[in-house]
Amino acid sequence: MKSPIPLTQFPQTNIFRKxxxxxxxxxxxxxxxxxxxVDQARRAGMEIVGITVGRRDENNALRPLNDEELAAAEARIGGKIINVPLMAGFDLDAPAGGPTPTDLLANMTLESWEADKLDWSHIERCREVGVERFRTSLSEVMRILDGMIPDGRNVYFAHTMAGGIPKAKVFMVIANRIYKGRGARHMSSQTLLDSDLGKLILQNFDEVSANTFRHLIDLSAGIRARVEASGGQVRYSAFGYHGTGILVSGEYRWQTYTNYTQGYAKMRLERIAQEAWASGIKATVYNCPEIRTNSSDVFAGIELPLIPLLLALKKEGGGDWVEAQWQACRDLLAEEYTVEDVLQKIADMQTSDVMRPFYDFSAWPMPNSPGQSDLAIGTSSEITAMHKDGKALISDLLSRLVVEAVGQLIFGESSAPSGPVLWLNHDIVARTLVRTNGASRDALAAA
Ligand SMILES: NC(=O)c1ccc[n+]([C@@H]2O[C@H](COP(=O)([O-])OP(=O)(O)OC[C@H]3O[C@@H](n4cnc5c(N)ncnc54)[C@H](O)[C@@H]3O)[C@@H](O)[C@H]2O)c1
Incomplete structure (x- = not known):
């Protein structure tokens, strides 16, 4: 991918129905x-089906959800959950009797990890066991799902899996320093990637965040063939991340959170969609803006590019609803601060010499540097401190809005996707929100 391919048009087609x-x-x-x-699919009258990654018992063995967990998961999604554990990654897999990668990491210490070596032929066997386990379970999931899809219906597979951080004490400390450490606590992300520990983690990210999309596409081939033969259509989407175009000094410009260690896996995810697309399968990776979620909270400063969405909302039309969002953000700040103060802090960071090298799309994902970490993490904590309550942030409010707009755009575009990899930049996100007043697909249709 030489440059980002933005989604510029509102989706026009809808194939999904009751x-x-x-x-x-x-x-x-x-x-x-x-x-x-999921809300969009529900609104369209679709049947919702979910999966589970399963849970670990006290011996780390993977198990299905128990009755209570299953009922809670089905209530949350508003549909049926196929209760076969689909935990991806191989951090807790091994050939019978052998140590898992997580066991091997347990021997590493903060003093030793940079030089510690792993037995790569053993790691490869663990990887094969993990992949085999995942594919066997997924085949079973597909067998059950096949029985839930009547002929002639359309099917939408929405991939959302991302992760793969092994539960190793040493890595928790390293991750904290890479993603949250400033000054003397700074740690170079490149040092991690140069170590055997880092190389193992990258492989696990690939398995969880990218290769699962390939397994999904491959192992649903039977369902795809039957559905298409009976007049239905099948679509696949996945959430990508590869930086976002946001307003900087009045212009939309690509930028990124650094260091996004998972970036290699996200580029692999893009290639999987491109390969599927080349063989006639409608699979699209939508590269989405930075927001705060359970998974992204580990990355201090990820919310900084989100806040200028407030400027994009004005640029893309403004109006009473946009003014109400600005007011809601003003209300979250302590008396002595304005939204403009917050935006100025972000602008100062974005236009500083320290950040300039990081706007190179072709070099993504770049390693962190002491100056960049210091500035980004420092700006993030200063902005948090400008709020009345550190637990009710402007970035929470804006994350919710982005999730709404992105849901509408991905669901809408997936009926007739224009390509295998598309960026959802702040312009189209803001236009969607302005057009719908942050409401719903119904409003989009009526506009
Ligand atoms: N948060 C962001 O800023 C951001 C930006 C762009 C793209 N995304 C992508 O959006 C998607 C959803 O993430 P989110 O941020 O909404 O967080 P989330 O925590 O809501 O979702 C994470 C998903 O990954 C799954 N998962 C985690 N570990 C797994 C494993 N080992 N095996 C199988 N599944 C596993 C979880 O079940 C869940 O569905 C991810 O692909 C993420 O990379 C997020």
Whole structure:
């Protein structure tokens, strides 16, 4: 991908109707990107089907959800959950009797990890066991799902899986320093990637955040063939991240959160969609804006590019509803601060010499640097401190709005997607919100 390909038009076509089937490939969490995609499917009258990653018992063995967990998950998604554990990644897999990658990491210490070596032939065997486990479970999921889809219905598979951080004490400390450390606590993300620990983590990210999309496309081939033969259509979407175009000094410009260690896996995800697309399968990765969710809270400063959405909302039309969002943001700040103060802090950061090298799309995902970490993490904590309550932030409010707009755009575009990889930049997100007053697809249709 040499440059970002933005979605510029509102989706015009809708193939999804009552009785069609929407499959969420990942669990649903409260603030997550998938929430509004599921809402859109529900509004269209689709049957909602979910999966589970399963849970670990006291011996780390993967188990299905128990009755109580299953009932809660089905209530949350508003549909049926296929209760076969689909935990991806191989951090807790191993050939019978052998140590798992997580066991091997347990021997690493803060003093030793940079030089510690892993046995790569053993790691490869663990990876094969994990992939085999995932694909076997997914085949079972597909067998059950096949029985839930009547002929002639359209099917929408929405991939949302991302993750793969192994539960190793040493990595928790390192991650804290890479994503949250300033000054003496700064740690270079490149040092991590140069180590065996880092190389293992990148492989696990690939398995969870990218290869699961390929397994989904491959192992649903039977369903796809049957659905298409009976006059229905099948679509696949996945949430990507590869920076976002936001307003900087009055112009939309690509920028990124740094260091996005998962970026290699996200580029692999893009390639999987491109390969599927080349063989006639409608699979699209939508690269989405930075928001705060259960998964992204670990990245201090990820919310900084989100806040200038307030400027995009004005640029793309403004109006009473936009003014109401500005007012709601003003109300979250302590008396002595204005929204303009917050935006100025972000502008100062974005236009500083320290950040300039990081606006290179072709070099993504760049490693962090002491100056960049210091500025981004410092700006983030200063802005948090400008709020009345550190737990009720402008970025919470804007994250909710982005999730709504992105849900509408992805669901809308997926009927007749224009390509395998599309960026949802702040311009189209703001236009969607202005057009619908942050409301719903019904409002979009009426506009
Ligand atoms: N938050 C952001 O700023 C942002 C930006 C762009 C794209 N995205 C993408 O959006 C998608 C949803 O993320 P979110 O931020 O809404 O957070 P989320 O926490 O709501 O979703 C994370 C998803 O990953 C799944 N998952 C985690 N570990 C897994 C594993 N080992 N095996 C299988 N599934 C696993 C969870 O079940 C869940 O469905 C992800 O693909 C993420 O990369 C997020």
């Amino acid at each position: 009785g069609d089937v929407f499959v969420l490939f990942g669990e649903l969490f409260d603030r997550g990107y998938a929430t509004h995609l």
